[in-house]
Amino acid sequence: MPPIITATDLVKQYPGVRAVDGINLEIPQGICFGLLGANGAGKTTTIEMLEGIHQPTSGAVLYKGEPLGARYREEVGIQFQHTALQDFLTVRETLKFFERLYTETLPIEEVIELCSLTDILDRDTRKLSGGQRQRLLLALALINDPDLIFLDEPTTGLDPQARRNFWDLVKLVKSRNKTIVLTTHYMEEAYALCDEIAIMDKGRIVSQGTPQQLLTEHFGDVVLQIPGDDAGGKLMQMDIGAVPAGELFEIKTNRLHHTLQQLMDNGINLDRLRIRAWTLEDLFINVTGKDKAV
Amino acid sequence: MKKFLAVLHARNMEFLRDRSALVWNLAMPFMLVFGLAFTFSGGNKDIYKIGVVGGIEQLTQAAPKLPTTQHLQFILYDDLDAAINKVKHHQMDMLIDVSAAPKYWVNTSSPNGYLLERIIWGVGADKFERQAVEGAEIRYVDWFLPGILGMNMMFACLFGVGFVIVRYRKNGFLKRLKATPLGAFQFLFAQLISRLLLVVVITTIVYVGCDFFIDFNMQGSYGTLLLVTTLGAMSLISIGLLVAAHTASEELAGGMLNIVTWPMMLLSGAWFSLEGAQPWVQNIAELFPLTHMISATRSIMNEGATLAQVMPDVWVLSLTSAVFLAIGAFVFKWE
Numbered sequence: 001m002p003p004i005i006t007a008t009d010l011v012k013q014y015p016g017v018r019a020v021d022g023i024n025l026e027i028p029q030g031i032c033f034g035l036l037g038a039n040g041a042g043k044t045t046t047i048e049m050l051e052g053i054h055q056p057t058s059g060a061v062l063y064k065g066e067p068l069g070a071r072y073r074e075e076v077g078i079q080f081q082h083t084a085l086q087d088f089l090t091v092r093e094t095l096k097f098f099e100r101l102y103t104e105t106l107p108i109e110e111v112i113e114l115c116s117l118t119d120i121l122d123r124d125t126r127k128l129s130g131g132q133r134q135r136l137l138l139a140l141a142l143i144n145d146p147d148l149i150f151l152d153e154p155t156t157g158l159d160p161q162a163r164r165n166f167w168d169l170v171k172l173v174k175s176r177n178k179t180i181v182l183t184t185h186y187m188e189e190a191y192a193l194c195d196e197i198a199i200m201d202k203g204r205i206v207s208q209g210t211p212q213q214l215l216t217e218h219f220g221d222v223v224l225q226i227p228g229d230d231a232g233g234k235l236m237q238m239d240i241g242a243v244p245a246g247e248l249f250e251i252k253t254n255r256l257h258h259t260l261q262q263l264m265d266n267g268i269n270l271d272r273l274r275i276r277a278w279t280l281e282d283l284f285i286n287v288t289g290k291d292k293a294v
Numbered sequence: 295m296k297k298f299l300a301v302l303h304a305r306n307m308e309f310l311r312d313r314s315a316l317v318w319n320l321a322m323p324f325m326l327v328f329g330l331a332f333t334f335s336g337g338n339k340d341i342y343k344i345g346v347v348g349g350i351e352q353l354t355q356a357a358p359k360l361p362t363t364q365h366l367q368f369i370l371y372d373d374l375d376a377a378i379n380k381v382k383h384h385q386m387d388m389l390i391d392v393s394a395a396p397k398y399w400v401n402t403s404s405p406n407g408y409l410l411e412r413i414i415w416g417v418g419a420d421k422f423e424r425q426a427v428e429g430a431e432i433r434y435v436d437w438f439l440p441g442i443l444g445m446n447m448m449f450a451c452l453f454g455v456g457f458v459i460v461r462y463r464k465n466g467f468l469k470r471l472k473a474t475p476l477g478a479f480q481f482l483f484a485q486l487i488s489r490l491l492l493v494v495v496i497t498t499i500v501y502v503g504c505d506f507f508i509d510f511n512m513q514g515s516y517g518t519l520l521l522v523t524t525l526g527a528m529s530l531i532s533i534g535l536l537v538a539a540h541t542a543s544e545e546l547a548g549g550m551l552n553i554v555t556w557p558m559m560l561l562s563g564a565w566f567s568l569e570g571a572q573p574w575v576q577n578i579a580e581l582f583p584l585t586h587m588i589s590a591t592r593s594i595m596n597e598g599a600t601l602a603q604v605m606p607d608v609w610v611l612s613l614t615s616a617v618f619l620a621i622g623a624f625v626f627k628w629e
Contacts, residue, residue, distance in 0.1 A: 053472060053629075070475065078473040084465035086304045088311035093304070100300035101474040140470075 002065065004029040004148055004179045005050060010059035012045050012203075019045040020056070021203035027196075029147070032170070032180040034194030036187070036280075038288060042203040043183050044081065044152060050181065051078050051150050063148070074103055077141030079134075081152040081183075085125045091136055092121040095143065102144040115139040115169060131162030138169060149173065151182045155189060167192055187280035197280070201288045211280060218286050219278040221254040231268045238266055250276075297476050301484035305458075309492055319454075319492075323446040323500045328507075341367050342410045343386045345377040348393030356396045357418035366413075381407070382429030383596065385437070385567075388414070396422040401429060436511040440591035441564035443501065444526065447493055448558060448584050451530035452537070452551050455489045459538035460547040463629065472628035479623040482539075486531050486619065493527045494520075513598030519591060522604060525611035526587030532618030533583070539626045558584040563592075586610045 003026040012020040020042045027033045037043040048054045050061055052068040063072050085094055095112070099105045112118055115135045120128065128136060134154055141149055151170070155163040163186070170193055174180055184190050190197050191211050198208040207214055225248045226235065235242040235249050240262055242249045253259040256275075263270060310316060346353055346368050353368070354361050361368060369386070371377040380386040381399045387406040389399040398419065400407040414422070462468045471481060498520075504510070512519075537550045561568065561575060562584035568576055579585045590607035593599035601608070 051473065053469065073473070073475040076473075078470075080466065080470060080473070082466050083470045084462075084467040085470075086308055086467065088308045089304060093307065097300050097304045098474065100296050101471075101476050103475070 002029075003027055004064060005181075006062045007046075007050060008060050008062075010046065010049055010061065011057045012042070012049060012054070013057040018203055020049070022059070023200075023203075023205055025050075025198065025205075027179060027181060029179050030174075030177045031195040032174050032182060032193050034190040034197035035181065035183045035200060036190055036197055036284060037183075037200035041200040041288075043200050045203075046200065047150055047152055047181060047183055051076065053078075074144060075147050077144060077146035077149040079137045079141040079149070079151045079154055081156065083137065085136075087126060089125055090122050091117055091125060091128070094125050094136065095139060098140045098143050104145065105143050106145045108143070111139045111143055114142065114172065129162075130158050131165060134158065134162075134166055135169065138166075138173075142173065146178070148179045148181070151180060153183050153185060156185055163189070187284060191280050199284060199287050207283070207287045214283055215278050215280070218283055221252045222256060223276040223278070224251040224253065224256075224259065225249070225274040225276055226251070226263075226268065226270070227272050234266055234268060238262070298480045298484050301476070301481055302488050305485060305488040306491070309488070319450060319496055320499065323443060323497070324503060326442050326446065328504070341365050342388070342406060342413070343367050343369060344410070345369050345371050345380065345386045345389040347371050347374050347377060347389065347391040352392040353390060356392050356422070357414070359417040360414060360419055363413065363417050366410075378427060379597065382427050384429070390414075390419070390422065397425055398422045399425045399427050402426050403428060433511070435508055436596055437592065439501075439504070439508075439510055440595060441562075441588050443497055444562070444584055444588040444591065445559060445564040446500075447497055447523075447527055447587075448530050448555060450493050450496070451489060451527055452534040452555055454493070455485055455531050455534040456538040456547055456551050457544065459485065459535065460541060460544050463538075463542045463627070464544065468628045478626040478628070482535050482619065482623050482626060486528065486535060489531050489534075490524065490527050493531075494524055497523060497527075510595065512595050514594035514600070518599075518601045518604065519594050521601070522587060522590045522594065522608065522611070525608060525615065526583060526591075528615040529583035529587070529611045529618065532615045532622060536618045536622040536625075539622045542629070558582045561585070563588050583611055583614050 005025070005027050007023055007025040010020055010023040010025075011018070023042075023046055035043045035047060045054070049056045052061070052072055061068055063075075086097065089097065095108055095117075099108055112121065115138055117132075117135060117139060120132055120136075123132075125133070125136065138151070138154065141151070154170075155166050158166065167189065170180065170182075174193075180193075182190070182193060194211060196208070196210055197214065198205045199214075200206065207218070209217065225245070226242075228235070228244065228247055228249045232244075232249060235251075240251055240259065241253075242251050251259060260270070263273075342365065344366055347370075349370065350361055350368060360366075371389070374391060377386065377389045378399055381389050381401050381404075384401060384404050384406075387400075387404060387410045391397045391399075396419070398411075398414070400411050411424075414420075459468075501510075533554060534551070537554060538547055541547050541550070557578070559565075561579040562582045563579065564584070568579055571579075586607040590599070590604040593604055
């Protein structure tokens with residue numbers, strides 16, 4: 001299937017700063033694509049060039065093989081990181097307002113049901129909670145039944161429950177064969193939602209692939225965690241690479257069977273042994289050399 | 295059209311539901327008109343206005359001491375009939391024509407005219423031929439009303455639309471609209487029409503309300519008055535749109551709007567007549583839409599001017615509306 005959107009040698013130069021430095025992307029239809037990066041990595045600049053909100057200094061963005069034009073505005077849905085709505089309008093009025101800006105739209109009742117807005121339809125948009133507001137903003141991004149949806153950090157500031165509810169909503173949207181481009185601060189969010197991710201650093205993509213591919217590629221080993229209360233002394237004497245980590249000792253290995261045999265041979269009690277999986281957070285630190293601080 | 299109507303409806307709802315702003319927009323002009331009507335009801339002026347047809351030099355030859363007499367203001371006129379009309383309406387205390395044998399016109403029911411007649415007799419003009427005219431005085435409040443309503447409209451148009459757009463840009467609402475198929479001209483035109491409807495309706499309410507208590511002089515056609523008022527408001531709103539077309543700073547927009555409003559407030563004839571002012575001041579005033587709106591509405595209300603008579607003002611207001619709106623749409627930035 002041809003990509004729904006492609007970016008070729010995308011560059012954005014501001015005075016003294018090269019915010020985006022030659023990005024190439026091909027996003028297939030129907031997937032959720034995650035763009036991750038620390039503050040200042042260039043992911044918002046990149047997504048806003050993909051959205052057609054900002055023009056690139058050089059390079060090109062093509063939507064279904066064509067330059068961005070009037071058709072693009074009709075066929076994409078965008079949820080910005082920071083946005084405001086017209087004051088003094090209810091949720092229903094706001095939906096109707098945006099509905100009238102497009103030529104073709106979903107039935108408004110369908111969007112209301114999809115985004116669970118029924119209970120707050122007559123509420124002033126200024127009086128919505130964070131989760132309700134994000135659901136409304138997503139509904140506005142969906143109202144034109146877009147093929148491509150951009151979600152820029154949609155769950156930032158939400159409590160864990162509201163965030164997971166929003167994830168369910170995004171999964172529901174994705175199940176309609178929509179393409180989603182998502183930026184997020186939360187690695188677990190990218191892992192839960194994204195089929196493919198790109199990690200950005202200093203305006204470039206430093207790693208790209210499915211979450212599992214990247215974890216396998218960057219972390220061929222596993223981490224064994226053993227409580228240090230009674231085994232700490234023995235572990236430190238062994239040539240096994242044990243490292244204290246709080247009350248635990250961690251051992252990285254790509255030869256699991258061999259390492260376990262070594263531990264048993266040395267009489268280490270493995271009843272409370274745990275094997276920790278690598279996460280995208282580990283990956284992020286690994287490829288950018290930074291703490292998560294995104 | 296659907297998009298335009300969507301923006302228009304949304305903006306109207308926003309304004310009408312903002313009760314504090316709505317009440318303030320209604321109350322402010324009422325307070326101004328009543329306050330100033332009472333303050334200036336005496337019409338106290340410490341200077342006598344004398345219109346001169348034929349030039350000051352001829353006047354000096356005819357009555358050498360007259361031009362140097364203190365507390366007299368001489369205003370040159372070319373159009374004798376228009377000047378006589380002003381004497382009839384007590385807008386001028388006396389008219390002297392020195393283009394041929396010297397004559398003067400004085401309103402027999404004007405106390406100022408009576409006193410001024412005694413003054414000029416003492417400084418050599420006692421030989422001038424006396425022409426008496428009659429006519430009811432145009433009260434200060436009748437002269438003043440078009441100015442105060444026009445000025446109130448100016449603030450409502452410029453600040454109302456200017457600050458709203460800057461706020462939209464600052465809080466990201468315009469960026470959200472940029473992501474839709476809505477065009478800049480559709481958005482700006484909807485803002486213009488929304489504000490225009492509100493300003494015209496509110497001004498009409500204020501006019502009718504004040505008229506109930508003060509009983510304004512209205513010599514002309516209400517249709518012509520409405521047309522001039524509407525075009526004037528359009529022109530002023532277009533200036534507001536132009537000022538707000540680019541900036542995301544409320545402070546900068548406030549400064550720019552002040553730069554636009556203060557000269558208009560002082561020089562458009564809202565508070566005092568510019569007759570007798572320096573020619574360059576009058577030329578600058580001619581550049582302001584507010585000057586044309588106030589001048590035309592005064593002519594309609596106080597002198598019964600017809601549409602044909604105020605057509606030059608109508609053209610200026612139409613043209614400035616189109617030019618400012620077009621430039622505003624061209625330079626408009628969503629972010």
